[in-house]
Amino acid sequence: MSGLRIENVSLRYGARPILRDLTLPELCPGEVTVLAGPNAAGKSTLLRAIAQLAPYRGRITLEGEDLARMPLRRRARLIGVMPQALPAGSSLVVLESVIAALRAGSDGFTRKADAQAMAVLDRLGIADLAMEPLDQLSGGQRQMVSLAQAIVRDPRVLLLDEPTSALDLARQVRLLGELRALAGEGRIVVAVLHDLAMAAQWADRIVLLHRGELHSSGPPATVLTPDLLARVYGVRARVERCSQGRITVLIDGEVQGGPRL
Amino acid sequence: MALIAALGVVLDLMTGPAGLPLSETLRALTGGEVARGTAVIVWQVRLPVAVLALLVGAALALSGAEMQTVLENPLAEPFTLGVSAAAALGAATAIVLGLTLPWLPAQWSISANAFLFALGALALLQLLGRLRGGGPEVLILFGIALNFAAGAFLSILQFVASADALQQLVFWTMGSLASATWQGVAALALVLAACIPFSLRAAWQLTALRMGEDQARSFGVDVDALRRWTLLRVSLLAATAVSLVGVIGFVGLAGPHIARMLVGEDHRFFLPASILTGALVMSLASTLSKMVVPGVLLPVGLVTSLIGLPVFFWLILRGRARR
Numbered sequence: 244m245s246g247l248r249i250e251n252v253s254l255r256y257g258a259r260p261i262l263r264d265l266t267l268p269e270l271c272p273g274e275v276t277v278l279a280g281p282n283a284a285g286k287s288t289l290l291r292a293i294a295q296l297a298p299y300r301g302r303i304t305l306e307g308e309d310l311a312r313m314p315l316r317r318r319a320r321l322i323g324v325m326p327q328a329l330p331a332g333s334s335l336v337v338l339e340s341v342i343a344a345l346r347a348g349s350d351g352f353t354r355k356a357d358a359q360a361m362a363v364l365d366r367l368g369i370a371d372l373a374m375e376p377l378d379q380l381s382g383g384q385r386q387m388v389s390l391a392q393a394i395v396r397d398p399r400v401l402l403l404d405e406p407t408s409a410l411d412l413a414r415q416v417r418l419l420g421e422l423r424a425l426a427g428e429g430r431i432v433v434a435v436l437h438d439l440a441m442a443a444q445w446a447d448r449i450v451l452l453h454r455g456e457l458h459s460s461g462p463p464a465t466v467l468t469p470d471l472l473a474r475v476y477g478v479r480a481r482v483e484r485c486s487q488g489r490i491t492v493l494i495d496g497e498v499q500g501g502p503r504l
Numbered sequence: 505m506a507l508i509a510a511l512g513v514v515l516d517l518m519t520g521p522a523g524l525p526l527s528e529t530l531r532a533l534t535g536g537e538v539a540r541g542t543a544v545i546v547w548q549v550r551l552p553v554a555v556l557a558l559l560v561g562a563a564l565a566l567s568g569a570e571m572q573t574v575l576e577n578p579l580a581e582p583f584t585l586g587v588s589a590a591a592a593l594g595a596a597t598a599i600v601l602g603l604t605l606p607w608l609p610a611q612w613s614i615s616a617n618a619f620l621f622a623l624g625a626l627a628l629l630q631l632l633g634r635l636r637g638g639g640p641e642v643l644i645l646f647g648i649a650l651n652f653a654a655g656a657f658l659s660i661l662q663f664v665a666s667a668d669a670l671q672q673l674v675f676w677t678m679g680s681l682a683s684a685t686w687q688g689v690a691a692l693a694l695v696l697a698a699c700i701p702f703s704l705r706a707a708w709q710l711t712a713l714r715m716g717e718d719q720a721r722s723f724g725v726d727v728d729a730l731r732r733w734t735l736l737r738v739s740l741l742a743a744t745a746v747s748l749v750g751v752i753g754f755v756g757l758a759g760p761h762i763a764r765m766l767v768g769e770d771h772r773f774f775l776p777a778s779i780l781t782g783a784l785v786m787s788l789a790s791t792l793s794k795m796v797v798p799g800v801l802l803p804v805g806l807v808t809s810l811i812g813l814p815v816f817f818w819l820i821l822r823g824r825a826r827r
Binding site: 316319320376392 | 709711714715716718720721723725726768
């Protein structure tokens with residue numbers, strides 16, 4: 244009962260079902276789980292459901308406790324969310340925005356808030372941006388700031404929606420390494436990633452969603468096979484074994500006739 | 505060291521601009537009034553006007569600032585959302601139709617009607633917004649619709665009004681501080697004093713909302729409750745201010761924007777700065793309304809719009825150029 248459980252979760256936008264009675268294997272502390280799948284598979288929606296940002300049917304529990312019934316502020320201490328992008332046009336200063344992530348939902352952090360926020364910026368290597376207004380940062384810099392906002396409350400669960408989409412290669416590697424370290428400290432890390440090569444390299448477990456249902460889940464080496472990539476994504480791919488049991492995915496082109504599912 | 509520097513800059517942001525408008529405001533207040541001389545004029549005529557100007561500016565700018573944040577729209581303010589139009593309609597029912605609350609003394613009837621209509625407009629707005637699942641866009645669209653509806657009814661009343669009533673009504677809709685009384689000042693001061701502590705307590709939550717609704721929620725902010733309570737405060741502030749002085753546009757929009765340029769969007773500083781800039785702008789407008797045409801007291805609403813607008817444009821363009 245130590246992990247995050249997602250049981251029989253269904254969610255629809257209007258009449259359109261996004262998640263269909265989805266049940267995942269328990270997600271455990273110390274693991275980086277990557278949610279993968281083609282567009283409109285329901286990856287981001289699942290993240291929003293776990294974060295209780297979208298109403299769903301079913302049960303999502305953390306350590307046996309129903310997240311939907313948990314008081315808002317307690318939940319905010321347990322779960323950190325990194326959205327796809329921060330809204331543009333805020334002249335808020337980086338440090339203030341991170342302190343706000345700490346103090347908006349709690350009266351308990353008041354004294355150490357500034358130091359705590361600064362320490363997180365330092366950890367992510369963006370301390371030099373502390374006094375920059377958000378609307379003058381690049382997309383990648385904003386993404387690092389939103390990661391800082393997600394981890395500053397020291398949450399047990401970290402949910403990230405395409406965290407590397409605006410980052411350059413060095414920053415991608417840095418961020419993914421940081422996710423591994425955050426998981427290593429006993430957190431449950433769940434990330435939506437589109438880059439399967441990255442996912443194969445950094446994830447402990449890949450959960451492959453397809454049309455709102457669980458397609459397969461397990462270590463990258465068992466989930467990511469050429470046959471599956473052809474069927475779900477409609478691409479011809481090679482999967483190469485590297486050192487330490489890791490694999491890498493190389494894409495050659497499209498399959499004639501598109502995905503076969 | 506970086507931390508100390510960071511705190512130093514935050515402190516600098518806080519003290520500089522916030523302290524400055526306050527002292528200037530005081531100077532504008534005393535300088536304008538002392539020259540006119542005698543104690544009776546100062547205390548009975550000038551000072552209520554001057555103090556009311558400060559309070560009205562503060563109230564309108566604070567409500568504008570909070571509205572802009574909770575509705576996530578930089579154009580939101582009591583004026584654009586139909587509050588002022590509704591208040592004008594309320595005033596018109598008193599002036600033209602003579603419909604008033606029976607137990608109120610006559611000199612309060614116009615203000616009371618304006619207040620009730622303004623409050624009613626905002627209540628209606630919230631109710632409609634709630635029925636449709638209340639996103640900010642829905643509220644804003646309803647607000648604009650309300651603005652037009654109130655304007656149309658106002659036109660009807662103007663059409664049927666007698667010449668005397670029409671003149672009184674037109675004067676009211678232009679916004680005037682001339683009818684300031686100590687009772688009015690006290691009423692607005694009370695409402696401000698009641699609202700400001702709650703506004704400041706919500707400062708972090710409002711700041712978080714600038715990161716978007718989802719982010720604020722994930723930070724642990726109950727966004728719906730925040731929006732509800734903030735709009736309630738805004739309603740009280742705007743309705744009271746507008747009912748006392750009539751339609752005054754621009755301050756609720758410009759006050760927060762000037763404050764944002766000065767101190768940024770950390771609401772611990774942004775809200776007080778909005779209050780101060782709003783007060784300052786209204787105070788200057790009040791002074792100007794006496795000076796533009798010597799001997800004639802122009803409606804202050806006209807002054808805020810006519811003089812304020814070019815100044816505002818200049819500020820925005822200058823801000824752009826600096827980047």
